[in-house]
Amino acid sequence: MGVEIERKFLVEGSAWRTLGEATLLRQGYLNADPARTVRVRIEGAEGILTIKSKNVGASRGEWEYPIPLLDAEELLDTLCERPLVEKYRRRIAHAGFTWEVDEFLGENAGLIVAEIELPSEDTAFDKPDWIGQEVTGEKRYYNSSLIRFPYAQWTTP
Amino acid sequence: MGVEIERKFLVEGSAWRTLGEATLLRQGYLNADPARTVRVRIEGAEGILTIKSKNVGASRGEWEYPIPLLDAEELLDTLCERPLVEKYRRRIAHAGFTWEVDEFLGENAGLIVAEIELPSEDTAFDKPDWIGQEVTGEKRYYNSSLIRFPYAQWTTP
Numbered sequence: 001m002g003v004e005i006e007r008k009f010l011v012e013g014s015a016w017r018t019l020g021e022a023t024l025l026r027q028g029y030l031n032a033d034p035a036r037t038v039r040v041r042i043e044g045a046e047g048i049l050t051i052k053s054k055n056v057g058a059s060r061g062e063w064e065y066p067i068p069l070l071d072a073e074e075l076l077d078t079l080c081e082r083p084l085v086e087k088y089r090r091r092i093a094h095a096g097f098t099w100e101v102d103e104f105l106g107e108n109a110g111l112i113v114a115e116i117e118l119p120s121e122d123t124a125f126d127k128p129d130w131i132g133q134e135v136t137g138e139k140r141y142y143n144s145s146l147i148r149f150p151y152a153q154w155t156t157p
Numbered sequence: 158m159g160v161e162i163e164r165k166f167l168v169e170g171s172a173w174r175t176l177g178e179a180t181l182l183r184q185g186y187l188n189a190d191p192a193r194t195v196r197v198r199i200e201g202a203e204g205i206l207t208i209k210s211k212n213v214g215a216s217r218g219e220w221e222y223p224i225p226l227l228d229a230e231e232l233l234d235t236l237c238e239r240p241l242v243e244k245y246r247r248r249i250a251h252a253g254f255t256w257e258v259d260e261f262l263g264e265n266a267g268l269i270v271a272e273i274e275l276p277s278e279d280t281a282f283d284k285p286d287w288i289g290q291e292v293t294g295e296k297r298y299y300n301s302s303l304i305r306f307p308y309a310q311w312t313t314p
Contacts, residue, residue: 001231030195030208031188036236038187038195049206049222051187053236061235063228065206071220074158078218079193079210 004052004062005121008141010132011112016101020090025102028080032144039144040067040075043089047072058121058136083107083150085143095126107150113141161209161219162278165298167289168269173258177247182259185237189301196301197224197232200246204229215278215293240264240307242300252283264307270298 023043030038039050047069053061067075076084086105091098097116104111114131135141140149180200187195196207204226210218224232233241243262248255254273261268271288292298297306 001228030193031190033188036187036238051232051236061231063224063232065222065224067220067222071158074218075208075220079208081193 002062002064003059005059005118005123006115007058007118007134007136008113008115008138009127009134009136011101011114011130012132013130016090016092016112016114016128016130020092020101022088022090022103024086025089026076026084026086027143028076028084029144029147030075030080032081032147034139034142034144037144040072040080042069042072042076045069055137058118081147083147085146092128094128097125099128099131104146104151107152108146109152111146111151159219159221160216162216162275162280163272164215164275164291164293165270165272165295166284166291166293168258168271168287169289170287173247173249173269173271173285173287177249177258179245179247179260181243182246183233183241183243184300185233185241186301186304187232187237189238189304191296191299191301194301197229197237199226199229199233202226212294215275238304240304242303249285251285254282256285256288261303261308264309265303266309268303268308 025041025043027039027041030040035054037052041048041050047067049065049067051063083106085108088103090101092101099114099116101112101114116125118125139145182198182200184196184198187197192211194209198205198207204224206222206224208220240263242265245260247258249258256271256273258269258271273282275282296302
């Protein structure tokens with residue numbers, strides 16, 4: 001098991017758009033329960049199966065396995081819960097860390113979040129000026145929640 | 158994706174006990190929903206992650222990945238739904254096919270089922286005389302159902 005320590009923020013303005021190359025991510029859930037999510041993702045030509053445990057603060061257990069691209073396509077197309085989540089991800093280096101900026105598509109268009117993975121919960125880091133309000137641990141921002149209650153249905157962001 | 162074509166039967170008498178060596182299987186579910194089960198199993202020193210789609214007749218889609226034993230132990234011990242399923246499995250060759258006879262333990266003690274995997278739904282096969290009633294497709298005999306409604310709670314077998 002790896003432990004994923006990750007903080008999540010809303011994104012402001014559009015400066016981030018030019019700072020990294022956008023890659024399309026397509027993902028779905030074999031289990032969207034935050035107690036034990038099972039996610040299938042395709043990024044480029046890679047299939048990845050990821051199991052995550054519940055968040056405790058900014059931390060959660062993570063088990064990740066590469067799977068054949070064809071398997072990932074089959075699982076996404078025939079087995080994962082509907083809808084799938086599609087987003088553009090940009091990886092942006094800033095002050096020694098990498099920010100992952102996710103620009104959601106489809107039912108979640110308009111939602112843009114940035115995540116930073118940290119070596120420990122209390123690691124200090126510098127925020128780029130396009131980083132807004134922190135939403136770490138807010139369930140409605142979980143990708144697994146966005147399939148049940150997409151951003152288009154939110155009344156207050 | 159593999160397609161698993163499997164028929165399941167109850168087992169009678171005790172002749173089967175001496176026909177194969179018993180291996181302990183310990184397994185749990187990251188999703189017990191028959192629409193998309195995600196199973197973690199330890200058999201001997203092997204960890205296996207298996208995804209299965211819904212049964213259509215005796216067939217269902219199956220995606221199987223070996224995972225490190227330590228990962229399988231962590232997933233079973235910390236993440237899978239309670240209770241786990243434990244059973245002794247015996248593999249018994251008969252008339253060109255292999256029967257898997259599962260003798261359940263714990264809350265499912267007393268339940269013994271035999272499964273035969275076939276190359277097609279209409280393949281003919283010979284039944285050993287310790288094979289009883291067919292239960293293919295009966296949901297309560299699914300291993301994923303036995304964690305919610307174990308054999309000890311059944312009133313009629």
